[in-house]
Amino acid sequence: MFKYDLTPKVCRICDMIVGGQAGDNPPLLISSMFHNGDRILESRRDRKFDREKARSYILRQEELSDQTGIPAIVALTAVSADEMKEYIDFYLTISNRPFAIDIWGEKARLDAAEYAASLGIQDKILYNSITPWDKDSIGQAAALKELKIKHVVLQVFDETNQTPSGRVQACREMLKAIGAKDFASVLIDTTVMNLPSISFSSLAGKQIKAETGWPVGSAPANGTYMWKESREMWGGEGFSAMNAAVHAVSAVLWSDFLFYGPIKAAPSVLPAVAAASMIVSTLAYDESQELPANPTHPLNKYFYDFAQKLVEFDKTK
Numbered sequence: 001m002f003k004y005d006l007t008p009k010v011c012r013i014c015d016m017i018v019g020g021q022a023g024d025n026p027p028l029l030i031s032s033m034f035h036n037g038d039r040i041l042e043s044r045r046d047r048k049f050d051r052e053k054a055r056s057y058i059l060r061q062e063e064l065s066d067q068t069g070i071p072a073i074v075a076l077t078a079v080s081a082d083e084m085k086e087y088i089d090f091y092l093t094i095s096n097r098p099f100a101i102d103i104w105g106e107k108a109r110l111d112a113a114e115y116a117a118s119l120g121i122q123d124k125i126l127y128n129s130i131t132p133w134d135k136d137s138i139g140q141a142a143a144l145k146e147l148k149i150k151h152v153v154l155q156v157f158d159e160t161n162q163t164p165s166g167r168v169q170a171c172r173e174m175l176k177a178i179g180a181k182d183f184a185s186v187l188i189d190t191t192v193m194n195l196p197s198i199s200f201s202s203l204a205g206k207q208i209k210a211e212t213g214w215p216v217g218s219a220p221a222n223g224t225y226m227w228k229e230s231r232e233m234w235g236g237e238g239f240s241a242m243n244a245a246v247h248a249v250s251a252v253l254w255s256d257f258l259f260y261g262p263i264k265a266a267p268s269v270l271p272a273v274a275a276a277s278m279i280v281s282t283l284a285y286d287e288s289q290e291l292p293a294n295p296t297h298p299l300n301k302y303f304y305d306f307a308q309k310l311v312e313f314d315k316t317k
Contacts, residue, residue: 001283001287002022002023002254002280002283002284002287003021003022003284003287003288004021004022004209004210004213005210006210006213007021007213008020008021008209008213008214008215009213009214009215010024010025011151011184011185011186011187011214011215012184012185013028013073013098013123013124013126013151013185014097014098014123014124016028016071016073016097016098017071017294018071018185018187018215018256018257019213019214019215019256020256021284021288021290022254022280022283022284023280023281023282023283023284023285023290023291023292024284024292024293024294024297025256025292025294025297026069026070026071026251026273026274026277026294026297026298027070027217027251027255027256027257027258027273027277028071028072028073028187028215028217028256028257028258029065029070029071029072029073029257029258029260029269029270029273030072030073030074030075030100030126030128030257030258030259030260031061031072031073031074031075031259031260031261031262031263031265031266032074032075032077032102032221032259032261032262032263033054033057033058033074033075033076033077033087033262033263034049034076034077034078034087035077035262038077038262040053040054040057044079044083047083047086051090054090055094057263057264057266058074058091058094058095058263059094059095060266060267061074061263061266061270062095062097064266064267064270064271065270068270068271068273068274068298068301069274069277069296069297069298069300069301070270070273070274070277070298072266072270073097073098073099073100073126074091074099074100074263075099075100075101075102075126075128075259076088076091076099076100076101076102077102077103078101078102078103078108078112079103079104079105079108080103080105080108081103081108081109081111081112081114081115084101084103084108084112084115085112085115088101088112088115088116088119092119092121098123098124098125098126098151099124099125099126100125100126100127100128100153101113101116101125101126101127101128102128102129106134106135106136106140109127110140110143110144113125113127113143113144113147113149114147116149117147117148117149122147122148122149122150123150123151125149125151126151126152126153126185126187127144127149127151127152127153128152128153129152129153129154129155129189130152130153130154130155130174130178131155132155132156132157132158132159132170132174137174137177137178138177138178140178141177141178141179144183145179145182145183149183150183150184150185151183151184151185151187152178152183152185152186152187153186153187153188153189154171154174154175154178154180154186154187154188154189155189155191156168156170156171156174156188156189156190156191156204156208157170157190157191158170162193162197162200163200164200164201164203164204164207165204167190167191167200167201167204167208168204168207168208168211171188171190171204171208171212172211175212175214180214185215186214186215187214187215187216187217187256187257188205188208188209188212188214188215188216188217189217189218189219189259190202190204190205190208190216190217190218191218191219192218192219192220192222192223193222193223194222194223194226194227195223195224195226195227195246196223197223198218198220198223198246198249198250199253201218202218202250202253202254202255204216205217205218205253205254205255206253206254209254209256215256215257216254216255216256216257217255217256217257217258217259218250218255218258218259219258219259219260219261220246220247220250220258220259220260221243221247221259221260221261221262221265222259222261223246224239224242224243224246224261225243225261225262230242240265240268241268243261243265243268243269244265244268244269244271244272245272247260247269247272247273247276248272248273248275248276249276251272251273251276251277251280252276252279252280252283258273260273274298274302275298277297277298277299278298278299278302278303281297281298281299282299285310291307291310291311
């Protein structure tokens with residue numbers, strides 16, 4: 001149910017490990033900042049934002065990541081390359097960890113990648129993303145390779161077939177079109193359209209990974225944050241509980257990475273995914289009698305003695 005017959009790819013974005021067999025590594029969590037509605041953003045046009053609040057969010061996510069063993073990065077969101085430059089420069093004064101760049105427009109996204117390349121940080125950025133709505137995915141991929149961008153997100157979706165099979169077929173076509181083997185990391189995002197469709201994204205991800213070995217994941221936050229009635233019904237606490245639960249379930253269902261939405265949710269989402277990752281590791285152990293070797297895996301951080309008892313038990317068989 002959890003282990004794959006082929007050897008899945010293990011991608012490394014700086015010191016962030018993504019992929020591998022189920023249970024080997026916890027999922028990479030990717031938050032967002034400067035998205036529409038982000039309260040730290042005071043004026044997108046004037047490039048004004050609450051720098052101290054932004055700094056505190058980034059450092060808090062890093063603190064929780066180190067504490068839980070869940071790798072986490074931030075996706076900087078902008079509508080233009082010039083705006084993204086401002087955020088990249090700001091981020092680099094705070095952290096030396098990798099980060100993602102997230103722009104909807106294809107040309108602006110490439111221009112932002114070119115700026116990152118001019119800084120010599122191609123190995124540090126995750127390009128989010130090559131999408132089925134882009135006009136020239138092939139040319140975009142070629143430009144990224146020319147810039148020596150190493151890590152990309154590939155978003156897969158089929159408007160005419162929104163079941164798992166549509167996502168799988170779209171992935172096959174897009175991987176071939178972009179020449180995926182030339183990138184160090186291709187993270188395949190199986191496109192969440194609403195909360196119930198997270199199941200379709202998860203099932204598609206499982207099949208895609210079984211076929212290709214590339215890390216798979218999605219953006220459950222697209223489903224939770226679009227369900228605005230949930231906050232109206234249950235308030236902030238109820239929404240936070242539902243949101244953390246959805247990300248934990250998604251972590252169990254074969255995800256190597258998750259876009260979890262606004263970075264302010266880190267204090268609830270990272271612990272939830274840490275708990276889920278421990279459960280995945282023992283579910284996988286039941287199939288293979290193998291435990292995660294990753295020393296920073298939540299199982300080894302919090303339940304090392306229990307894990308060692310399982311190892312000793314296996315030796316007596």
